[in-house]
Amino acid sequence: MWRFIPRIWSLLPNKNQVKSSNQYRMLCSSALQPDRASTCPVSVKKHLPDPHQQSGMEYILYTPPAKVRGMTTLDKEAFAQTVIVPALRVPKEVLNKLVKSLKKVTIQRPGMRRVMDVEGSDDKLLLLDPGSISSPSSFSDAEVEALQSFGVPLDLQQYELQLTYDSLKSEEVLRAVLPEGQDVTSGFSRVGHIAHMNLREHQLPYRQLIGQVIMDKNPGVTCVVNKTNTIDSTYRNFKMEVMAGEENMVAKVRENGVTYEFDFSRVYWNPRLSTEHERVVALLKRGDTVLDVFAGVGPFAIPAARRGSTVLANDLNPESYRWLNHNCKLNKVERKVSTFNQDGRDFIRSAVKQELPALLKGTASVHVVMNLPALALEFLDAFRGLLDQELSCDVNLPVVHCYGFSKKDDPQRDMVERASASLGVSLEGRCSVHLVRNVSPNKEMMCVSFTVPKEVLFSSEGKQTESIEEPAPKRQKCEEKTD
Numbered sequence: 474m475w476r477f478i479p480r481i482w483s484l485l486p487n488k489n490q491v492k493s494s495n496q497y498r499m500l501c502s503s504a505l506q507p508d509r510a511s512t513c514p515v516s517v518k519k520h521l522p523d524p525h526q527q528s529g530m531e532y533i534l535y536t537p538p539a540k541v542r543g544m545t546t547l548d549k550e551a552f553a554q555t556v557i558v559p560a561l562r563v564p565k566e567v568l569n570k571l572v573k574s575l576k577k578v579t580i581q582r583p584g585m586r587r588v589m590d591v592e593g594s595d596d597k598l599l600l601l602d603p604g605s606i607s608s609p610s611s612f613s614d615a616e617v618e619a620l621q622s623f624g625v626p627l628d629l630q631q632y633e634l635q636l637t638y639d640s641l642k643s644e645e646v647l648r649a650v651l652p653e654g655q656d657v658t659s660g661f662s663r664v665g666h667i668a669h670m671n672l673r674e675h676q677l678p679y680r681q682l683i684g685q686v687i688m689d690k691n692p693g694v695t696c697v698v699n700k701t702n703t704i705d706s707t708y709r710n711f712k713m714e715v716m717a718g719e720e721n722m723v724a725k726v727r728e729n730g731v732t733y734e735f736d737f738s739r740v741y742w743n744p745r746l747s748t749e750h751e752r753v754v755a756l757l758k759r760g761d762t763v764l765d766v767f768a769g770v771g772p773f774a775i776p777a778a779r780r781g782s783t784v785l786a787n788d789l790n791p792e793s794y795r796w797l798n799h800n801c802k803l804n805k806v807e808r809k810v811s812t813f814n815q816d817g818r819d820f821i822r823s824a825v826k827q828e829l830p831a832l833l834k835g836t837a838s839v840h841v842v843m844n845l846p847a848l849a850l851e852f853l854d855a856f857r858g859l860l861d862q863e864l865s866c867d868v869n870l871p872v873v874h875c876y877g878f879s880k881k882d883d884p885q886r887d888m889v890e891r892a893s894a895s896l897g898v899s900l901e902g903r904c905s906v907h908l909v910r911n912v913s914p915n916k917e918m919m920c921v922s923f924t925v926p927k928e929v930l931f932s933s934e935g936k937q938t939e940s941i942e943e944p945a946p947k948r949q950k951c952e953e954k955t956d
């Protein structure tokens with residue numbers, strides 16, 4: 474809520490007497506400066522805060538009262554305070570044009586009005602950002618010219634602004650509440666209605682409040698969770714604790730135009746991989762085959778099928794497998810995707826082994842996707858001696874896209890060396906390595922792509938053991954079994 478404080482600067486230049494913007498500014502400026510009292514005999518009772526004295530990026534205007542420090546249960550009322558901001562009185566007819574010219578210096582906050590009525594007048598009050606404007610000399614030449622051309626006196630008013638919890642950004646609320654000098658990170662990943670945070674030790678006593686603030690400030694977020702430990706080593710999902718909001722963990726997300734649903738607490742989903750999913754799917758042509766060894770809930774498999782590929786998708790986690798089937802149906806590609814719930818190595822040595830002979834004779838590309846960065850390179854040995862040598866005259870060899878993390882100074886080289894070691898032949902000069910994303914300051918996620926060398930696929934050295942020679946389990950067309 475805003476309250477008008479009667480104007481305290483009254484001596485204004487007449488725009489007709491003024492020729493240049495500088496002159497205009499100087500004349501107006503003198504009206505605001507007590508030490509120019511000889512030229513402009515007015516006194517300034519209240520100074521606007523000097524924006525140059527602010528520390529950090531955000532202006533002091535948006536710093537909540539000190540009493541909120543240490544609060545662990547959110548008390549929104551405690552954030553209320555009154556601050557003084559500058560404003561210009563503007564004739565209604567020129568308001569819209571002037572707002573455009575002054576858009577860099579007006580108050581701009583979601584949900585905060587910057588134009589107010591003036592009681593008993595058609596004029597409007599245009600509220601300015603005190604971080605940008607403290608005196609008439611704060612305006613740029615272009616802004617002064619605009620004011621001059623619209624006949625608006627450079628006559629700064631002071632207004633009392635009632636700031637509330639609603640006017641603050643989450644970062645501002647948390648910086649005011651959490652211990653001073655300690656890191657305030659209000660960043661989170663968004664997965665549908667779920668905001669997913671990774672709180673530090675010192676933030677834990679405030680987790681309920683932090684969760685509430687994140688929900689309040691982010692429309693559509695109705696559940697805030699914190700990772701309570703590191704990633705589960707097998708299924709790559711996190712143990713998580715609900716900090717605020719509903720306990721519903723079944724999220725619905727859209728990625729690259731495809732809808733997915735899944736229980737976020739029980740499967741792997743990473744919104745930061747959308748570009749990588751898109752990159753690989755863009756390599757596919759209609760009629761290609763995709764063999765997705767660690768498919769998760771389908772972010773490679775489903776768009777690949779929608780693009781016209783035939784897909785075999787596998788995941789060891791029964792929950793991922795269930796949601797993979799669900800998402801195939803949801804996106805109407807269940808006839809293009811066969812799903813499997815096996816260990817990745819078994820999948821390669823059974824279903825992939827069964828499919829490859831026919832595919833080797835064809836011309837359409839065959840892509841094997843292996844996105845389990847912590848371990849996938851080690852699974853490459855499953856291709857050693859996978860096929861009988863008599864098939865070796867067929868040359869449409871599969872292309873593998875295998876992911877890995879690297880903490881080495883030369884992650885590309887590291888990837889090539891580890892993939893080569895696992896395959897038992899050097900990939901030097903016959904693969905490409907792509908940087909997927911920077912995971913942490915010292916950790917990259919990489920993807921090495923290569924055509925499986927003939928000498929690996931038809932090697933006699935790695936011939937399969939009896940158990941692996943068993944006939945492949947019958948494939949499961951995407952039938953949704955549980956729901």
Ligand SMILES: C[S@@+](CC[C@H](N)C(=O)[O-])C[C@H]1O[C@@H](n2cnc3c(N)ncnc32)[C@H](O)[C@@H]1O
Nearest residue numbers: 707708741767768769788789790816817844845
């Ligand atoms: C990093 S996630 C990738 C999921 C999906 N491809 C994506 O890009 O979001 C790895 C997946 O591999 C599955 N997984 C882990 N170990 C596995 C194994 N030994 N065999 C098959 N799948 C496995 C996990 O359940 C998880 O869904």
